[in-house]
Amino acid sequence: MSSFLSSFPKKFLNAVFVLVLLAAVLVSCDSNIADDTNDEGTLPEGLIATWSSIWGDGYRIGKTDFQYTSDYGDAYAGTIEFVSNYSNNSGVIIIKYSTPPANLIYGTEQPFYNGNDYTAVYYRNLTNAEVDLARAINLIDFSSVDTATLNEAKSKFTRGKMGDYVGAWGSYNR
Numbered sequence: 001m002s003s004f005l006s007s008f009p010k011k012f013l014n015a016v017f018v019l020v021l022l023a024a025v026l027v028s029c030d031s032n033i034a035d036d037t038n039d040e041g042t043l044p045e046g047l048i049a050t051w052s053s054i055w056g057d058g059y060r061i062g063k064t065d066f067q068y069t070s071d072y073g074d075a076y077a078g079t080i081e082f083v084s085n086y087s088n089n090s091g092v093i094i095i096k097y098s099t100p101p102a103n104l105i106y107g108t109e110q111p112f113y114n115g116n117d118y119t120a121v122y123y124r125n126l127t128n129a130e131v132d133l134a135r136a137i138n139l140i141d142f143s144s145v146d147t148a149t150l151n152e153a154k155s156k157f158t159r160g161k162m163g164d165y166v167g168a169w170g171s172y173n174r
Helices: 002-035 150-156
Strands: 049-052 058-061 065-069 076-087 090-099 118-124 130-135 170-173
Touching (some): 118 150
């Protein structure tokens, strides 16, 4: 009996530790589930503008239309089909192409456009004067990750999966 009492505090502390660890895992899983969904939002008024970078590329974002311009042959345009706001200055815009990009991936013979209709552009750090924008791409070979349907795009281009498709952000000014 005395050995049980002497080991009781250790066993109790170990059990508490395991319960706390389990609770932390469950809470983190819960937040990942929330990050892997896109709640429908509205396009922030401050994002509706013409944006340009120091590299000569730019975006023209209207209430329903979206256009990316570039001197490198990867310009595209489309209609805004879905917006999810992650905060008051970040989120994702899902676009259905009306004009897909026509170029090849730099240094390859592989086309950037994969024939699917929907692409995504993430935004963050939106202010009245600037925003960071990034098109979702395959981070291994820089190829297209566009989807065939809007529902597929909504489940693919989430906050929780942003790091799977964004390796660098472009800084754009009004």
